Amino acid sequence: MTQIAEPGERAAPGFAGTAAGRKPRTRRKFNIQSILGTTPMIATAIGVFVICIIFSIIWSFTSSKLFPNFNFVGLSQYERLWRTDRWIISVQNVFVYGVLSMIVGMVFGYLLAVFMDQRIRQEDLFRSIFLYPFAMSLVVTGLVWQWMFDPNLGIQSAVRQLGWTSFEFAPLVKQETALYGLVLGGLWNGVGVTMAIMLAGLRGVDAEIWKAAKVDGIPTWKTYLFIVLPMMKGAIATAFILSATGVVRVFDIVIAMTQGGPGVSTQMPAIYVIQHITDRANVGQGMAAATMMLVPVMVIISLQYLFQWNAKRKAART
Amino acid sequence: MKSVVSVVALVAAALLGSTAVRAADVEVIHWWTSGGEQAAVSVFAREFDALGGDKWVDTAIAGGENARSATLQRILGGDPPGAAQFNPGRQYEELIAGGMLLDLTDLANKEGWANFIRPASISEACLVDGHWWCVPVNIHSWNWAWASVPAFEKAGVELPTSFDDFLEKAPKLKEAGIIPFAIGGESWQINGAFGVIQTGLLGLDKREKIIKDKDLELAKAEMPAVFEKFRQFKQFSDEGSANRNWNDTTNLVVTDQAALQIMGDWARGEFGVAGEKAGVDYACLALPLDKPTVSTGGDIFLFPKQSDAAVEAAQLKMASMMVNPQVQALFNNAKGSMPIRDDVDMSLADDCMKRGLEIIKDPANIAVDAGRWQSNDTTGQMNDLVAQFWADDSMTAAAAAEQYVTILQNAD
Numbered sequence: 001m002t003q004i005a006e007p008g009e010r011a012a013p014g015f016a017g018t019a020a021g022r023k024p025r026t027r028r029k030f031n032i033q034s035i036l037g038t039t040p041m042i043a044t045a046i047g048v049f050v051i052c053i054i055f056s057i058i059w060s061f062t063s064s065k066l067f068p069n070f071n072f073v074g075l076s077q078y079e080r081l082w083r084t085d086r087w088i089i090s091v092q093n094v095f096v097y098g099v100l101s102m103i104v105g106m107v108f109g110y111l112l113a114v115f116m117d118q119r120i121r122q123e124d125l126f127r128s129i130f131l132y133p134f135a136m137s138l139v140v141t142g143l144v145w146q147w148m149f150d151p152n153l154g155i156q157s158a159v160r161q162l163g164w165t166s167f168e169f170a171p172l173v174k175q176e177t178a179l180y181g182l183v184l185g186g187l188w189n190g191v192g193v194t195m196a197i198m199l200a201g202l203r204g205v206d207a208e209i210w211k212a213a214k215v216d217g218i219p220t221w222k223t224y225l226f227i228v229l230p231m232m233k234g235a236i237a238t239a240f241i242l243s244a245t246g247v248v249r250v251f252d253i254v255i256a257m258t259q260g261g262p263g264v265s266t267q268m269p270a271i272y273v274i275q276h277i278t279d280r281a282n283v284g285q286g287m288a289a290a291t292m293m294l295v296p297v298m299v300i301i302s303l304q305y306l307f308q309w310n311a312k313r314k315a316a317r318t
Numbered sequence: 319m320k321s322v323v324s325v326v327a328l329v330a331a332a333l334l335g336s337t338a339v340r341a342a343d344v345e346v347i348h349w350w351t352s353g354g355e356q357a358a359v360s361v362f363a364r365e366f367d368a369l370g371g372d373k374w375v376d377t378a379i380a381g382g383e384n385a386r387s388a389t390l391q392r393i394l395g396g397d398p399p400g401a402a403q404f405n406p407g408r409q410y411e412e413l414i415a416g417g418m419l420l421d422l423t424d425l426a427n428k429e430g431w432a433n434f435i436r437p438a439s440i441s442e443a444c445l446v447d448g449h450w451w452c453v454p455v456n457i458h459s460w461n462w463a464w465a466s467v468p469a470f471e472k473a474g475v476e477l478p479t480s481f482d483d484f485l486e487k488a489p490k491l492k493e494a495g496i497i498p499f500a501i502g503g504e505s506w507q508i509n510g511a512f513g514v515i516q517t518g519l520l521g522l523d524k525r526e527k528i529i530k531d532k533d534l535e536l537a538k539a540e541m542p543a544v545f546e547k548f549r550q551f552k553q554f555s556d557e558g559s560a561n562r563n564w565n566d567t568t569n570l571v572v573t574d575q576a577a578l579q580i581m582g583d584w585a586r587g588e589f590g591v592a593g594e595k596a597g598v599d600y601a602c603l604a605l606p607l608d609k610p611t612v613s614t615g616g617d618i619f620l621f622p623k624q625s626d627a628a629v630e631a632a633q634l635k636m637a638s639m640m641v642n643p644q645v646q647a648l649f650n651n652a653k654g655s656m657p658i659r660d661d662v663d664m665s666l667a668d669d670c671m672k673r674g675l676e677i678i679k680d681p682a683n684i685a686v687d688a689g690r691w692q693s694n695d696t697t698g699q700m701n702d703l704v705a706q707f708w709a710d711d712s713m714t715a716a717a718a719a720e721q722y723v724t725i726l727q728n729a730d
Binding site: 065066067080083084085086146150151152170172173174175178257258259260261262263264265275276278279280281282285 | 383384386387390391394409412413416503504505557558559560561693694695698699702703705706707708709710721724728
C-alpha cells in the first residue's frame with residue numbers, strides 16, 4: 001500500500017513548490033553535511049518507493065501467484081481486471097466517495113473554521129473536540145459508526161423505542177445507500193483536520209484586510225467568501241491533497257464498517273489489491289490493480305507539473 | 319578485560335548449553351474466536367502445555383481470511399509462526415511447492431497416520447506426493463441447516479422436509495414475527511449457503527462435474543436454476559444481515575428469533591455453549607434433506623520450517639498431540655466437528671454429531687469440499703459473484719450464471 005499512496009503524498013511538496021518557485025533563485029553550494037544527512041532518506045525513497053513501484057508494474061504483467069515470478073502473460077491480468085464487476089464497482093465507488101467526502105469535507109471544514117474564528121469562548125476545548133476523531137484509528141471510527149447504523153442496535157432502534165416505529169435510518173444495510181454511510185463515517189473522522197488547516201489559513205490572513213473590508217462596509221460573510229477564501233490557496237491546497245491521498249487508499253474504514261458489502265457494493269480498489277496479494281494468493285492480479293491505482297495519481301502529478309511549467313514560462317515572458 | 323571475556327564466555331556457554339534442553343514457545347495462528355471455538359482451541363493449548371516444557375503461544379486472528387493472510391505474509395517475510403491453521407485444500411499448495419513447510423512424514427509413518435485417518439479425502443489434503451505436510455484435526459461439513467424448534471412451533475408449522483417445503487412455510491414464519499432464513503452478509507457465508515443449495519439441487523455427481531471437471535456446458539444448463547432458487551431464499555432474510563458475523567447469526571437461531579440457518583457444523587458449538595439441547599431446543603438437518611451428505615471441509619494445521627531445532631522438536635510434538643485419540647475426542651466434542659479417526663471415544667457426542675458420523679460411513683455420501691478443487695483465487699471470485707447476486711436484485715439469474723461459467727472457464 002505504501003508504494004501506492006506515496007506518489008500522492010509526494011505531490012504535497014510540489015504544491016508548496018509553486019509558491020517557492022516564484023522567488024528569485026540563488027545558487028549556492030551544497031554542503032557535505034546536508035548531503036550526508038539526507039542520503040538515508042534519498043536511499044529509502046528510491047529503494048522503497050521507486051523500485052517497489054517498478055516491481056509492482058513488472059509483476060502486473062506476470063502470472064505471479066503467492067510467490068512473485070517472471071512468467072510474463074502480457075495484458076491478461078488487466079483483461080481480467082476490467083472484466084471483473086467487483087473492480088469496476090470499486091473504481092466507481094472510490095470516485096463517488098472521493099468527490100463527496102472531499103467537497104463536503106472542505107465545505108464543512110471551512111464553515112467550522114469560520115465558526116471557530118468568531119473569537120468564541122473555550123476555543124481550545126472546541127478545537128480539541130473537533131480534532132479528536134482524527135486521533136482515533138479509522139477502524140475504531142468505523143466500528144462505532146457501524147453500531148450506530150445497525151438497524152437492531154443503533155440510531156434506528158433507539159428512535160423506534162421512543163415511539164416513532166416507522167423510522168428508518170440504517171444506510172449500511174442497503175446497497176444503494178451503504179456508500180453514503182461510509183462517507184459520513186469518514187467525514188466525522190477527517191473534518192477536524194480540514195478545519196484546523198483552514199483555521200490556520202484564516203488566522204494567517206492579515207488583520208489589515210479585515211479592517212479595510214470593514215471600512216468599505218462589506219458584510220462579514222462576503223468578506224469570508226470572496227476576500228479571505230481566495231487568499232487561503234495554500235491552506236486549501238494542503239487540505240485538498242491530504243484528503244485526496246486519504247481517498248485513494250481508503251481501506252480500513254470500509255473493512256470496519258461494511259467489509260465491502262452488502263454484496264460488493266462498497267468495495268474499494270485498495271481492498272481488491274490487498275485481498276489479491278494476500279489471501280487469494282494472486283500477486284499478478286493484485287499488482288495489475290495496484291498499477292491502475294497509480295494511474296490517476298500520476299495524472300494529477302503530471303498535470304501539476306504542466307501547470308507549474310506553464311506558470312514559469314509565463315513568468316519568464318513578462 | 320579478562321573478567322569481561324570470562325563473562326561473555328559464561329553467557330555464551332549458558333546460551334549454547336540451554337539450546338539442547340530449552341523449552342520452546344510455539345506460536346500458533348488460528349481464527350477460532352467464537353465461544354465454541356475458544357473452548358475447542360483451549361483443549362489443544364492445555365494438552366500441549368501439559369506435555370511439559372514447551373509452551374503454546376496463542377495468536378488468534380478473527381476471520382479466516384485475515385488469519386491466513388497474516389500467516390502467508392509472515393512466512394514470506396521470513397518470520398513464520400510455529401503453526402498455523404488453514405482449511406484443507408489448495409490454500410497452501412504453494413507453501414508446499416516452495417519448500418516452506420516442515421515435512422511430517424517420519425512422524426506420520428511412525429504413528430501410522432495413514433492407517434487411522436479417514437475418510438481418504440481428509441488425509442489427501444495433507445498427504446501430497448507421499449509426504450505429509452500438515453495435520454488434519456477435524457472434519458467439518460457445510461451441509462447442515464440449524465433450525466429453532468420453538469420458532470417453528472410458534473409459527474405452527476412442522477420442520478421442513480425439503481428446500482421447497484421450507485420456502486412454502488417461510489411466509490408463515492414471517493407472519494409470526496420470526497426471521498425465516500438467517501444469514502450473515504459476509505461473502506463466504508453467502509457462498510457457503512449457495513454451495514449447499516447447489517449440492518441439493520444438482521446432486522453430488524453433477525456438482526463434481528461442474529466444480530471439479532469444469533464442465534462448462536453442464537454449468538450453463540444447470541446454474542441459472544440454482545441462482546433462481548437462491549434468490550427465493552433471500553426474500554426471507556432480515557435487513558440486519560449485512561456484515562453480520564456467522565456466530566451472531568447463529569445466535570438468532572439460538573434465541574429463537576430466526577427459524578433456520580444454513581451453516582457448517584461449527585455452529586453446533588454455539589448451541590452447546592448456550593446450553594441448548596439437540597432435538598428439543600434446536601434441530602440439525604443434514605442436507606440435502608432427502609439424501610443427506612457430509613462435506614469434507616475442516617481445519618488443518620501446518621508447521622512452517624523453523625531455524626531453531628528446539629522449536630522444530632516442539633512442532634513435531636504438537637503435531638503428534640493433535641491426532642492423539644483422547645485429544646481428538648475432547649477437541650471435537652467442544653468444536654462440534656467430527657474427529658479425523660474412528661477409534662476415539664465419542665460417547666459425549668450429541669445426536670447431531672452422531673448423525674454426522676453415521677452419514678460419513680458411506681463414501682457415497684461424501685461431498686468433497688470445493689476448496690480441494692478450486693484455488694483460493696477462484697473461490698474468492700465465486701464469493702464475490704454470489705454476494706453481489708445476493709445483494710443486487712437487479713442482477714438476473716441468467717447473468718449471474720454466465721459470470722459463473724466465465725470464472726469456471728478461467729479457473730486455474
